[in-house]
Amino acid sequence: MYPAINPGLVSNLEKLGLTENEGKAYAGLVSLKEATAREVHELTGVPRAKVYDILKTLSRKGFVEVRQGSPVYFRAVDPKHVIGRIKNEFFTCAIEALDQLNELSYEIPRSSPVWCIQSEWGIRKRVREILYNVREELIVFSTNPEFLGEFESDLKKLEKNCRLILIVDDLNKFRGMPFDFTETGKDFGDFVRNMFIDGVQYTEDCFMIADGKESIAVHSAGNNREAVVIRLPVVCHLQKLIYNWLVEGGFIIDTHQ
Template structure:
């Protein structure tokens, strides 16, 4: 370890207790040691000790941030909001798993993009483990996805063309067409509903996957009714 000597400083000339400002700051941070005596000497602390100190400070700061964030989340839960905007596939998958954890009896879903359904396997595994009534609607027929998802619950392939383009009109049919239309600026990829009380709608906008958590009571309930409507119509056809 090299030892360095400080020159040309009136601070060190008169007293070792008044080092240069930068030396004092480094000593305060624990990066250097200062010797007693005149003239004063300083030396760098072993790198391992410096890195360990920085690591400890980083971990303490991270723990403080986590505590503050949890406190903030608790405050936000108290200030209940009926709609939350999500962005990022990782974040959306986590929120869907939370949705399953909060489910009591039923977890029903519908996917325009069957491939996307496989990205939520962990959520389906949790739902199955909890013994929930799991229904998965696929709006495209693909045996690969049907087989892969069937181990999690009831999988129902639905043809929108056969259901939507009949002569009869009803409100649920109109809502279904508006919800799953491929011509809309924001294309719905999937919908998750728990117990008719809360839902997450995943959609794509400008090539970015986004999501909406909805807790307004009548909207998740109506989304549930639409999905069950599609199941009923599909069974009638078959």
């Protein structure tokens, strides 16, 4: 009885461009060293009716060598050579694609001032871009010390060059960070942590207004995080007016850690 093929290995081979059955067949051949199509089928579970054609496809891709005869035998090409070639091709392809993308310059009559970002990588990248471009004032509200902590070094740099206003829902959660924070009142903190829309709970992880011109709201909706970026000065001005109203109304307490 043959041991099962590692599904993690097959998944990685799929990411390198093979199909699931191609990944299983190649991994099986690496394990067997040299085998017939039937032996590959018995080890990997690749359908018997498909395994021969799959091995021939792997041969054309350079993963497998074929020894003609009766029966036909197949042998895996050394994984170091195969993966090395794929890595080089992928790197070259990535560089060429980047160059080609940078050459694109289509005239867009109008760009939307509102964008929604739903990937963790994209959200962090956009926050860092906003922090990098701040020149005069940054207002930050956060309920999530882990998320805000990812940008601690960026915020420390801003302290020297612009007005930095940091507001949190609970000072105790943020005591480990080297900033002076202003705390919201309990009612407002409870509100932003427990908003429900159509039965889905929303929690405002972080909100920023940069120079009164651009804002980003990062919130968790259920188990997903997303961000809304607004580059519309009139909206950002209204958001800042709301902040001033909250201060004047006592919803934001002028207390520092």
